[in-house]
Amino acid sequence: MADTYLLILLTLDATLRVATPLILAAMAGLFSERSGVIDIGLEGKMLAAAFAAAATAAVTGSAWAGLGMGISVSIGLALLHGFACITHRGDQVISGVAINVVAAGLTIVLGIAWFHQGGRTPTLDASARFTEHALPFADAARSIPVIGPLYAEVISGHNILVYLALAVVPLTWWVVYRTRFGLRLRAVGENPAAVDTAGISVTGLRYSALVIAGTLCGIAGTYLSTAHSAAFVRDMTAGKGYMALAAMIFGKWKPVPTLFACLLFGFLDAMAVRLQGVELPVIGIFPVQLLQALPYILTVVLLAGFIGKAIAPKASGTPYVKERT
Amino acid sequence: MKQWVFAAIAAIGIGAAADAAEFKPAVVFDMGGKFDKSFNEGVYEGAERFAKESGIKYLEFEVTNETQREQAIRRMARKGANPILGVGFAQGPAIEKIAKEYPDTSFAIIDSVVDVPNVQSIVFNEHEGSFLVGVLAAKASETGKLGFVGGMDIPLIRRFACGYVGGAQWANKDVEVLQNMTGSTPAAWNDPTKGAELARSQFDRGADVVFAAAGSTGLGVLQAAEDAGKKAIGVDSNQNYLHPGTMLTSMLKRVDIAAYNVFKSAKAGELKPGINVLGLGENGVGWALDEHNKDMITDEMKAAVAKAEAGIKSGEIKVHDYMADNTCPY
Numbered sequence: 001m002a003d004t005y006l007l008i009l010l011t012l013d014a015t016l017r018v019a020t021p022l023i024l025a026a027m028a029g030l031f032s033e034r035s036g037v038i039d040i041g042l043e044g045k046m047l048a049a050a051f052a053a054a055a056t057a058a059v060t061g062s063a064w065a066g067l068g069m070g071i072s073v074s075i076g077l078a079l080l081h082g083f084a085c086i087t088h089r090g091d092q093v094i095s096g097v098a099i100n101v102v103a104a105g106l107t108i109v110l111g112i113a114w115f116h117q118g119g120r121t122p123t124l125d126a127s128a129r130f131t132e133h134a135l136p137f138a139d140a141a142r143s144i145p146v147i148g149p150l151y152a153e154v155i156s157g158h159n160i161l162v163y164l165a166l167a168v169v170p171l172t173w174w175v176v177y178r179t180r181f182g183l184r185l186r187a188v189g190e191n192p193a194a195v196d197t198a199g200i201s202v203t204g205l206r207y208s209a210l211v212i213a214g215t216l217c218g219i220a221g222t223y224l225s226t227a228h229s230a231a232f233v234r235d236m237t238a239g240k241g242y243m244a245l246a247a248m249i250f251g252k253w254k255p256v257p258t259l260f261a262c263l264l265f266g267f268l269d270a271m272a273v274r275l276q277g278v279e280l281p282v283i284g285i286f287p288v289q290l291l292q293a294l295p296y297i298l299t300v301v302l303l304a305g306f307i308g309k310a311i312a313p314k315a316s317g318t319p320y321v322k323e324r325t
Numbered sequence: 326m327k328q329w330v331f332a333a334i335a336a337i338g339i340g341a342a343a344d345a346a347e348f349k350p351a352v353v354f355d356m357g358g359k360f361d362k363s364f365n366e367g368v369y370e371g372a373e374r375f376a377k378e379s380g381i382k383y384l385e386f387e388v389t390n391e392t393q394r395e396q397a398i399r400r401m402a403r404k405g406a407n408p409i410l411g412v413g414f415a416q417g418p419a420i421e422k423i424a425k426e427y428p429d430t431s432f433a434i435i436d437s438v439v440d441v442p443n444v445q446s447i448v449f450n451e452h453e454g455s456f457l458v459g460v461l462a463a464k465a466s467e468t469g470k471l472g473f474v475g476g477m478d479i480p481l482i483r484r485f486a487c488g489y490v491g492g493a494q495w496a497n498k499d500v501e502v503l504q505n506m507t508g509s510t511p512a513a514w515n516d517p518t519k520g521a522e523l524a525r526s527q528f529d530r531g532a533d534v535v536f537a538a539a540g541s542t543g544l545g546v547l548q549a550a551e552d553a554g555k556k557a558i559g560v561d562s563n564q565n566y567l568h569p570g571t572m573l574t575s576m577l578k579r580v581d582i583a584a585y586n587v588f589k590s591a592k593a594g595e596l597k598p599g600i601n602v603l604g605l606g607e608n609g610v611g612w613a614l615d616e617h618n619k620d621m622i623t624d625e626m627k628a629a630v631a632k633a634e635a636g637i638k639s640g641e642i643k644v645h646d647y648m649a650d651n652t653c654p655y
Contacts (some may be wrong), residue, residue: 007529010526010529013571014522014525014526017522063513108389116360118359118360118361118387121360122360123548123567128372132552162466168365184410224518227626228521229517229518229521229545229548231517231544233515233517233541233544234358234389234515236516236517236518237508237552238512238516238518238519270522273522273526276505276506276523289509
């Protein structure tokens, strides 16, 4: 029994590690889409940030410098997205896909040119990474039944970016639902003309939403290359940006449900890792591919209208045209 | 004027003819990349050694997605490269097709058997090398539980796993081996984060030595072992230097020697078609001992592995080959 409990805790522990980039990227997507800009480019921004962070950390030896560079590059790409589809009213999906393609190619090309390791960055030392911190009393608490191991295994012993990701969710909720900026942000995603009539800049609001999204994607990418692993490798985001987008839709563009969607997807991933090749009673060897496909299946089922209804922000995807002549 | 033109054409003609006769070896690396610090990098080292010794440059291509293999190999053949070395089992079908199209060009392939008269197929007895590192792992483990992380789930990787289990149980029959494969697509060779998660899940379940046979994915496994303070075993190239202190050893698959020999014998005109099996007896597989791990290998471990080595060479120990019947009896 104690063993089973520990196994569950360790799975939850892995869930947090796997879900962190999803949470950050999903919140980024939430800000962007709530302002009316579709963000397919989450994947590309994360990938570029992961590369920039690992490259900077490898050269300077500082994880924080890596984080700064990761965020800067990601914001740069977000602004590029904004320039194409806010200022010039281009197609948001196409601009996002372009960012993904550019990031996938450019990271490898620059990686080969700078580090000569086939697109990989040098492996980082522990000092140039975000390492895991044990929270106070973690070892002492272990002896307390039930809660002790929960605290020691699941809550304690993560790196600082994991805690940051968890803090971002209530912060997002507060900004979106309890501040003036949030009110305007939601309005601009539903009815930009009304916001414009009130004398507030639609362009300005959408750009600031994209900058926030860029920042969060930057942290997510940095987490992948300098905290979860110790180097950048080509295509290391491996579809996490799309997964985050699916989680955001699954969470109906709301911060807290999105968090749970991310945790669910992370949990399925962690389960898939642990159940692989394990013989279960009755079922036999479990097909883990099913677990890996489940996030996408759930999203499709949701979009088909079987689990409630997912309604996107109304103005999402349409560039705002100030005057019609 | 006319004469000039004729002379020029003649010169070009002669030039082209000389070009064709020139010895132009080529190598097509597979996904994972030339610098994967493992399988492809071993081939690269062998090719580089040949280039340095002979002063002959070789053509190369790094395949980055599945559709490029055939194109890359065909382009090498069209350019007049000879011999052309394909790296990895996945290039088997492409080599077979193009070898038939260019019967006068010699081909070689590592890790696959292609039955065409102008192809040399180089295969390794990975199970024998894995057996040896399995012996070391079992001797080094304190918990009696070992881990194995494979890349893509294919019979070749199962052969590593099976030999590893066999060696571990030969050394200590109570030992338990936890096995994980990273995925079922070629992307599984290039996913270090997933590799690290798999390794951590094995450590959580009590394993304290993990063997990674997973290309670039393995780098994540080795890193996870260092982070968790556990021991890890590398694969293909000598990876001991990556994390000195936590790298128990590396299972060597001398693809560098294979690549070097292909080029060298081709230059001498002696590249023989057929199957070339490199096992323990041919020094094609083995385990790595260098300054990075010499403190972790005790005399007892050395004696055990030497006994296993001698046993395999003499035929006393039969290491089961997974690919012979797709089962693992251990």
